[in-house]
Amino acid sequence: MSRPYTLQGRVALITGAGRRLGRAFALGIAECGADVIIHYGRSGVAAAETAAAAQALGVRSVTLQADLAQPEQVRSLLPRAAQALAEVDLLVNSASLFEPLDAMDTTLDTWQRHLDVNLTAPFALSQSFAGRLGESPGAIVNLLDWRALRPGPDHFPYTVSKAALAAMTRAMAVAFAPNIRVNGLALGAILPPADGGDAEKALQGVPVARWGTVEEAVQALLFLLAGPSYITGTILHLDGGRHLT
Numbered sequence: 443m444s445r446p447y448t449l450q451g452r453v454a455l456i457t458g459a460g461r462r463l464g465r466a467f468a469l470g471i472a473e474c475g476a477d478v479i480i481h482y483g484r485s486g487v488a489a490a491e492t493a494a495a496a497q498a499l500g501v502r503s504v505t506l507q508a509d510l511a512q513p514e515q516v517r518s519l520l521p522r523a524a525q526a527l528a529e530v531d532l533l534v535n536s537a538s539l540f541e542p543l544d545a546m547d548t549t550l551d552t553w554q555r556h557l558d559v560n561l562t563a564p565f566a567l568s569q570s571f572a573g574r575l576g577e578s579p580g581a582i583v584n585l586l587d588w589r590a591l592r593p594g595p596d597h598f599p600y601t602v603s604k605a606a607l608a609a610m611t612r613a614m615a616v617a618f619a620p621n622i623r624v625n626g627l628a629l630g631a632i633l634p635p636a637d638g639g640d641a642e643k644a645l646q647g648v649p650v651a652r653w654g655t656v657e658e659a660v661q662a663l664l665f666l667l668a669g670p671s672y673i674t675g676t677i678l679h680l681d682g683g684r685h686l687t
């Protein structure tokens with residue numbers, strides 16, 4: 443697919459890019475001409491397929507495995523990426539845990555795992571990214587959820603972790619300026635959870651009254667990565683208006 447942006451000469455790391463939205467983000471970035479590093483946790487076969495699909499678009503691509511709940515594995519990701527391909531200058535924090543737990547079901551263990559994967563890993567990766575880039579230009583996009591700015595009782599540890607990630611997005615936009623832009627993409631109903639979920643419930647309260655498409659999510663991501671470079675600290679909602687109702 444032809445894209446309205448060029449990212450030629452850039453190197454992107456996309457977490458959780460073996461399948462689902464992460465895969466689509468990686469291929470959208472590759473379509474703009476950037477080399478892509480496909481991070482995965484358990485989906486090694488799917489990650490290899492994503493990398494092959496990126497290579498078929500004419501860019502370089504490698505896969506890297508890391509458990510984002512393990513701080514030493516998170517810390518090693520960018521040095522490994524630089525060794526395997528090149529220094530990363532675009533970071534997309536897409537990997538996430540999304541478990542249907544309410545406040546009373548949430549144990550300390552499930553709480554900690556959501557914070558580790560959804561907040562601590564993006565923090566450590568972004569800090570390492572900024573440290574390695576120094577004065578060079580770069581961009582980070584954190585994948586958020588409409589729930590991040592409208593926290594409710596469902597998916598309790600997930601929602602709290604995404605709310606904190608939204609706060610971190612804004613704080614880092616200031617901390618890492620002027621050379622690194624940091625933005626958030628807050629999604630609504632794009633893809634039902636891998637384990638099914640309640641597809642009908644997902645549309646309740648969505649003014650636009652339909653699911654968003656994966657292509658719309660990719661377009662929004664590319665806008666934040668490669669669009670006007672005066673945008674930083676923004677949280678762009680792609681949720682059919684769900685955060686307003």
Ligand SMILES: NC(=O)c1ccc[n+]([C@@H]2O[C@H](COP(=O)([O-])OP(=O)(O)OC[C@H]3O[C@@H](n4cnc5c(N)ncnc54)[C@H](OP(=O)(O)O)[C@@H]3O)[C@@H](O)[C@H]2O)c1
Pocket residue numbers: 457458459460461462463464481482483484485486508509510511535536537538539540559585586587588628629630631632633634635636
């Ligand atoms: N889907 C939607 O409609 C929707 C709506 C709102 C927000 N979002 C946000 O958009 C992003 C992408 O959504 P998605 O639905 O594609 O996500 P997803 O399928 O729920 O998760 C993406 C990937 O995260 C990785 N992951 C989870 N725990 C990990 C760990 N400990 N270590 C390494 N990787 C780990 C998994 O990789 P492996 O499979 O390789 O283990 C998984 O494939 C997420 O941040 C999500 O919160 C999505």
